[in-house]
Amino acid sequence: MVQLGQETGALLDRLGVDRTLWTEGSMPSATPLTGERLGMVQVVDAAAIDNRLDAATAAFRVWRRVPAPRRGELVRLWGEELRAAKDDLARLVTIEAGKIPSEGAGEVQEMIDICDFAVGLSRQLYGLTIATERRGHRMMEVWHPLGVVGVISAFNFPVAVWAWNAALALVCGNSVLWKPSEKTPLTALAVQAVFGRAEARFGDAPEGLSQLLIGGRELGEALVDDRRVALVSATGSTRMGRSVAPRLAGRFARAILELGGNNGAIVAPSADLDLALRGVAFGAMGTAGQRCTTTRRLFLHDSIYDGFVAKLKAAYATVGVGNPLESEVLVGPLIDRAAYDAMQGALGAAAAVGGIVHGGERVGDGGSFYVKPALVEMPGQVGPVRDETFAPILYVMRYDDLDAVIDLHNDVAAGLSSAIFTTDVREAERFLVASDCGIANVNLGTSGAEIGGAFGGEKETGGGRESGSDSWRQYMRRATNTINYSNALPLAQGVLFEID
Ligand code: NAD
Numbered sequence: 001m002v003q004l005g006q007e008t009g010a011l012l013d014r015l016g017v018d019r020t021l022w023t024e025g026s027m028p029s030a031t032p033l034t035g036e037r038l039g040m041v042q043v044v045d046a047a048a049i050d051n052r053l054d055a056a057t058a059a060f061r062v063w064r065r066v067p068a069p070r071r072g073e074l075v076r077l078w079g080e081e082l083r084a085a086k087d088d089l090a091r092l093v094t095i096e097a098g099k100i101p102s103e104g105a106g107e108v109q110e111m112i113d114i115c116d117f118a119v120g121l122s123r124q125l126y127g128l129t130i131a132t133e134r135r136g137h138r139m140m141e142v143w144h145p146l147g148v149v150g151v152i153s154a155f156n157f158p159v160a161v162w163a164w165n166a167a168l169a170l171v172c173g174n175s176v177l178w179k180p181s182e183k184t185p186l187t188a189l190a191v192q193a194v195f196g197r198a199e200a201r202f203g204d205a206p207e208g209l210s211q212l213l214i215g216g217r218e219l220g221e222a223l224v225d226d227r228r229v230a231l232v233s234a235t236g237s238t239r240m241g242r243s244v245a246p247r248l249a250g251r252f253a254r255a256i257l258e259l260g261g262n263n264g265a266i267v268a269p270s271a272d273l274d275l276a277l278r279g280v281a282f283g284a285m286g287t288a289g290q291r292c293t294t295t296r297r298l299f300l301h302d303s304i305y306d307g308f309v310a311k312l313k314a315a316y317a318t319v320g321v322g323n324p325l326e327s328e329v330l331v332g333p334l335i336d337r338a339a340y341d342a343m344q345g346a347l348g349a350a351a352a353v354g355g356i357v358h359g360g361e362r363v364g365d366g367g368s369f370y371v372k373p374a375l376v377e378m379p380g381q382v383g384p385v386r387d388e389t390f391a392p393i394l395y396v397m398r399y400d401d402l403d404a405v406i407d408l409h410n411d412v413a414a415g416l417s418s419a420i421f422t423t424d425v426r427e428a429e430r431f432l433v434a435s436d437c438g439i440a441n442v443n444l445g446t447s448g449a450e451i452g453g454a455f456g457g458e459k460e461t462g463g464g465r466e467s468g469s470d471s472w473r474q475y476m477r478r479a480t481n482t483i484n485y486s487n488a489l490p491l492a493q494g495v496l497f498e499i500d
Contacts, residue, residue, distance in 0.1 A: 004031050004033060004034060004036050004038065004095055004325075005036055005037070005038055005039075007091075007095070008031075008038045008039070008092065008095055008096075008186065009039075011088050011091060011092050011095075011190070012092075012186065012189070012190060014088055015085060015088055015089065015092070015190040015193050015194060016193040016194070016196070016197065017186075017189045017190055017193045018193075020042070021041065021042050021189055022038075022039035022040070022041045022042070022185070022186055022189060023039055023040060024040065024042065025039075025040045025041040025042030025043060026040065026041075026042070026043060027040065027041045027042075027043045027182065027185065027214070027215065027216075028040055028041075029041050029096070029185050029186050030367075031095050031096060031098070032096075032097070032098035032332075032333040032334065032335050032336060032368055032369070033094075033095060033098055033323050033324070033325060033332070033333060033368060034323070034366070034367065034368050035366055035367020035368045036367070038095070038096070038186060039186060041185040041186070041189070041214055042214065043214050043215035043216070043219075044213045044214055044215050044219060046222070049213065049219065049222050052177060052208070052211050052213065053148065053177070053226055053228045053229070054228075055207060055208030055211065056148040056175040056176075056177050056208050056209075056211060056228070057147075057148055057175070057228050058206070058207075058208060059175040059206040059207060059208040059209040060145070060147055060148055060173075060174060060175040062206035063145070063170075063173055063174070063175060063205075063206055063209055064144070064145040064173040064174075066173070068122045068123070068125050068171060068172075068173065069122050069123050071122055071170060071171050071172075071173060072118065072119045072120075072121070072122025072123065072171050073119075073122075073202065074170065074198060074199065074202045074205055075115050075118045075119050075122065075167050075170055075171055075198075076115070076119045077198040077201050077202055078115055078167070078194070078195055078198035079112050079115030079116055079119065080198070081194045081195070081197045081198045081201075082108060082111050082112050082115065082191075082194060083112055085108075085190075085194050086105065086108045086109070086112070087105075088190075089108045089159065089187070089190060089191065089194070090104040090105040090107070090108045091104065092104075092186060092187050092190055093107050093108065093158060093159060093187055094324060094325065094332075095325075096158060096184050096186050096187050097155060097156065097158050097183075097184055097187070097335070098288070098324075098332040098333040098334075098335065099287060099324070099332060100324040100329065100330060100331075100332050101324060101325075103286070103287055107157060107158075107159060107160045108159065108160075110160040110163065110164075110451055111159060111160055111163035111167075111191070113450075113451045114160075114163050114164050114167045114168075114451045114467060115163070115167050117167070117451055117452065117467075117468060118167035118168055118170070118171045119171070121168070121171055121472055122171040125143050125171070125172065125472065125476065126143075127140060127141030127142050127143050127478065128140065128141045129141075132482065133492065133493075134484070134490045134492065135486060135488070135490060136484060136485055136486025136487075136488065136490075137482055137483065137484050137485070137486070137490075138482070138483045138485065139480065139481070139482045139483075140480075140481050141478055141479070141480055141481075142478070142479050142481055143172075143473065143476040143477070143478055143479075144173070144476060144477050144478075144479060145172055145173025145174050145475075145476060145477075146172070146173075146174050146230045146231055146254070146475055146476055146477050147174060147175075147228075147229070147230030147231070148174065148175050148176075148177060148228055148229050148230055149165065149166075149169040149174045149175070149176050149177070149229070149230065149231045149232075149233065149475060150176075150177050150178075150179070150223035150224070150229040150231070150232040150233070151165045151166065151169075151176060151177070151178045151179065151232075151233050151234075152179045152220040152223065152224075152232065152233070152234040152235065152236065152240075152244070153178070153179070153180050153181060153235050153236070154181055154235050154236040154237075154292075155181035155183035155184045155335055156287065156290045156291060156292070156335070156390075157235070158180065158181060158184035158187040158188065159187050159188070159191045161235045161258070161466075162178050162180065162188070162191065163191070164451070164455070164466045164467045165178075165233045165256075165466060165475075166178070166195075166210060168466075168467075168471065168472045168475050169231075169475045170209070170210070171472075172472055172475040172476045173476075174230075174231075174475055175206075175208060175209050175210070175211075176209070176210045176211070177211050177212075177213060177223060177229070178192075178210070178211070178212050178213065179213045179214075179215075179219045179220045179223055180212070180214065181236075182214075182215065182216050182217075183335055183336070185214045188212055188214065189212070189214070192210070192212045195210055217240075220234070220240075220244070221243075221247075224244050224247045224248055224253075225247060225251070227251060227253075229253065230253065230254060231253065231254040231255070231256065231474065231475065232244065232248055232253060232254070232255055232256070233255075233256035233258070233464070233466065234255065234256070234257055234258070234259075235258040235259075235292075236258075236259065237259060237260050237388075237390075238259040238260040238388070238413070238414065238460045238461075238462075240259070241257045241259040241260075241460075241462050244257070245257060245462070254474065255462075255464070256456075256462075256464035256465070256466060256474055257461075257462025257463060257464045258292070258455075258456055258457075258461070258462055258464050258466060259292075259414075259457075259460060259461050259462040260292065260388040260390075260414050260416075260460065260461065261292045261293055261294070261296075261388060261414050261415075261416030261417055261446075261457060261461055262296050262297065262386070262387065262388045262412045262413070262414040262416075263283075263293055263294060263295055263296055263297070263414075263416055263417040263418060263419075263437070263446040263447075264295070264296070264297035264298070264299060264409045264412075264418055264419075264446070265279070265280055265283065265295050265297070265298055265299070265418070265419040265420070265421065265445060265446055266299045266399070266402075266405055266406070266409065266419070266420045266421070266422075266431065267280070267298070267299070267300050267301065267304060267308060267420075267421045267422075268301055268402070268420060268421060268422035268424060268427050269301045269303045269304055270422050270423045270424045270427070271304070271421035271422050271423065271443075272421070272423060272443070273304065273307070273308060273311075275421065275443060276308070276421035276443075277308070277311050277312065277315065279419070279421060279443070279444055279445035280295055280298060280312065280394070280421075280445060281312070281315050281319075282445055282447065282448070283295030283419070283445030283446045283447045283448075284296070284298070284373065284392065284394040285316070285319055285330065285331055285373040285392050285394075286330070286447060286448075287332075287447075288331050288332050288333065288334055288371075288373075288391070288392050289373065289390070289391045289392025289393065290334070290335065290339070290390055290391070290392075291447045292416060292417075292461075293416060293417040293439070293446050293447035293448070293449065294392070294446070294447055295394060295419070295445055295446045295447065296385075296388065296389075296393065296394065296395065297381070297385060297394075297395050297397070297409070297412075298394055298395065298396045298397070299397050299398075299399045299405045299408070299409060300396060300397070300398060300399070301398075301399060301400065302398050302399070302400045305398050309375075309377065309396060312375055312394075312396070313358055313375060316358065316359050316372070316373055316375050317359075319331055319373065321363050321370050321371070321372055321373075322363065322364075322370060323368075323370075331370075331373060331392065332370075333368050333369055333370050334369040334370070334371060334391060335369075336369065337369060339369065339390060339391055340362065340369040340371065340391075342389055342390065342391060343360065343371060343374070343389060343391035343392075343393060344360070345389075346384040346387075346389040346391070346393055347360045347374055347376065347393065349383050349384045350376045350378065350383055350384050350385070350393075350395065352383065353378075353379075353382050353383035354378070354379040354382075355376045355377065355378045355379070355383070355395070356376065356377040357374060357375075357376050358374065358375045358376070358377075359371075359372040359373055359374040359375055360372060360373075360374030360393070371391070371392065373392035373393075373394070374391075374392060374393045374394070375394050375396060376393060376394065376395050376396065377396050378395045378396065378397050379397075380397065381395075381397060381408055381411065381412070385397075386412050386413070387412075387413075388414060402427055402430060402431075403430070403434075406430070406431060406434045406435065409435065410434070410435065410436045413459060413460040414457065414459060414460050414461050415436050415437045415438065415457045415458035415459035415460070415461050416437055416438060416439060416446075416456070416457030416458075416461040417437055417438070417439040417440075417441070417446040417447065417449075417457065418431075418435040418437040418439065418440045418441070418446060419440070419441040419442070419444060419445055419446045420432075420440075420441075420442055420443075421442075421443055422442070422443070423443075428442045428443075436458055436459065437457055437458060437461075438454075438455070438456045438457035438458055438461065438465070439453075439455070439457065449467075450468070451467045451468050452467075452468040452469070453467070453468050453469055454466070454467060454468055454469035454470070454471050455467040455468070455471075
């Protein structure tokens with residue numbers, strides 16, 4: 001048995017985290033791998049929040065005047081530090097969030113990738129020059145930094161989501177205050193320490209540019225309600241979004257909401273079935289079903305249903321479940337008992353409405369919660385199929401008509417990710433046009449997005465977009481500037497207003 005407490009201490013020491021921050025606090029931190037306590041983390045109290053918001057505001061006033069390519073230099077150094085720390089950080093992600101090692105490493109790689117993206121972006125924060133109707137005038141859009149950006153993140157991407165936000169927010173000229181999940185404070189402390197090393201090498205970053213708020217949801221609420229925070233980027237459950245969205249709207253603050261998903265995949269008769277099997281297996285069982293983009297609903301054409309379900313059952317029966325530090329498994333633990341209880345509740349509810357459940361049993365006992373991923377053959381899209389349960393449950397349904405199944409696919413509250421497996425180009429295009437999700441894929445699963453595209457979803461997923469493409473614009477405000485370089489004052493739309 002690996003001594004996780006000791007190993008975590010050694011990792012945090014190497015990563016440069018002050019020991020008092022995680023040994024002398026009041027908030028316990030545990031590993032889902034064994035349930036073992038890892039530390040007692042210091043939380044931020046109400047008075048300290050106020051000081052940090054003041055510091056973030058002061059830092060913004062300085063940082064916004066730093067030329068954007070110079071801001072990019074800080075993010076470039078941050079990417080270098082992340083490369084150097086990748087193995088240790090990845091190991092810490094595995095210990096604290098329970099991800100298998102390749103997924104832990106993948107998460108840190110995402111941080112590195114977004115740093116690279118943001119460095120390039122720091123020389124491309126451009127606006128348009130627009131033809132004006134007035135002689136001797138010039139009109140253009142200019143993008144300015146926004147202010148203090150608050151980031152609230154979920155346990156299942158304990159470090160990458162912060163990086164998606166922070167890398168863009170920083171090159172755009174903002175300061176950042178991050179409220180990580182209370183379930184993953186140690187990785188947050190570690191990546192903040194790594195960022196601190198980049199700041200030290202950079203030399204003149206203002207104090208308070210990137211700060212951490214460790215504690216419970218009340219700290220997230222403080223960010224949401226404080227007028228000094230210009231934008232809140234909140235990743236988590238739709239339940240959290242329902243509380244956050246109206247409060248931000250009430251003070252006309254900006255929001256990026258990245259909420260729950262209930263992602264579906266369709267396997268059509270012409271699909272490459274081996275490829276589809278691999279795509280569905282990773283989408284449904286990867287990260288123990290704890291990705292916002294996890295495949296939760298599978299629609300199989302009648303003609304391939306029996307054969308595909310048989311192959312899926314075989315894959316489910318043989319997949320390795322257990323502590324990823326002790327053996328080469330593909331499925332690690334659920335985050336905690338509440339996740340296990342929610343999974344069992346959903347399986348019971350599915351059975352009550354006619355679902356045939358395969359798998360789902362607990363593996364082992366003690367303070368950790370490992371489960372066999374569950375495959376549930378459903379008579380239709382009823383009961384728990386309509387909601388996200390954050391656990392490895394794949395509901396399988398039959399279809400015979402593509403248009404009808406796309407309607408069914410869209411008929412849930414969330415709208416994050418979707419996929420079709422087909423070799424028929426017409427089917428693929430019909431699906432891409434009709435899927436109402438922020439992400440729609442052909443011949444790959446619903447999970448595993450790259451940072452280059454805009455990431456996010458529609459409907460109860462919140463409508464936010466993070467990461468690539470033009471997501472950066474949300475971290476800036478746009479000003480339309482018109483300059484008159486003539487001696488006359490022509491008014492727009494030909495309006496006349498002559499004074500003597
Ligand atoms: P959660 O909603 O319980 O918590 C997420 C974060 O929000 C935590 O930091 C928490 O402290 C904070 N929080 C909770 N209530 C709050 C409130 N009222 N005001 C302010 N902050 C509050 O989610 P979780 O269990 O950590 O993560 C799983 C959920 O996150 C799933 O629903 C998953 O789909 C979703 N998720 C979405 C995305 C996405 O990009 N769409 C990415 C990752 C996770």
